[in-house]
Amino acid sequence: MADVVFGLCALTSLVCAFLLWRGYRRSRARLLFWSSLCFTGLFLNNVMLIVDLRVFPDVDLAVWRTLPAIIGVALFLYGMATDKSI
Amino acid sequence: MTESLRPTELRDLVARYVPSMLHLDLLLLLRRDEMRSWTADAAARALQTETRACGAALDDIGMMQLALREDSGGEPTYRFQPANPDLAAIVTSLVTVYERHPVTLIRAVYESSSGARRFADAFRLRNKEDSHG
């Protein structure tokens, strides 16, 4: 059950990352570039959680799987801080 | 369309036809002399801006059917020529708003092209044009 939930979370993040990337390609709005990377980080975070649960049950990947999310969030905050158009 | 535009109408028109201030400046430039054809380079010099940005914006304006694009071998040139009377009226309305209330129009352009607006619009699954039916 947990796998399904994390899979849905991963899928949703991926959809967001894709929509924002598509929006960036169309509009060249920088904020969408950084936002897309943010959701990619959330996607990786959820995928690695599934991997941590299933593939490596004896190894703890806690810090490793938290890193993509932290980086993604930091990139979004950077995008917000430097955006000239908001 | 001689009556003034309501805010929602203005926002819709700006969202569809004026993606940036450069597009507005180019529309005004082209409209000033409807007989004259402009290359991207000439327009860029007139507006004191980059040629590449002008080229892309003129391309957009052509695709919106507000200007006629002519590719006679060399560089493409653009001439103000709305494809139908409705589009001509739309441009006239926008220009009228710009002449009477420039700040209103400029603010509408910046708001519709803001990162926030683009972020929210990115989550529309279909194209903006599709939803207007």
Added chain:
Amino acid sequence: MSPLVAFAYGVLAMGYVAVALSLIRLWRATRDRLFAYFIFAFALLAAERVAAVLTLRVLEDVTWLYLIRLSAFVLIVAAIVDKNRRA
């Protein structure tokens, strides 16, 4: 839970809070309901991190914990549905 993991979870929690707060700016600029959904979603993601640390859960496969995470993403899906339903 090692201090490093707790620290990492705390950093991420604060990151989510910062995202939610900066999304308020986007909401105020556009008044678009989409941002309201996202703000609450990120607030829930932050809450999930805090809950994980406070209950010393390194692996988040505990039902009540991952349901918080799920609600956050359900809100995001709701935002997308809402945006496309309004035609």
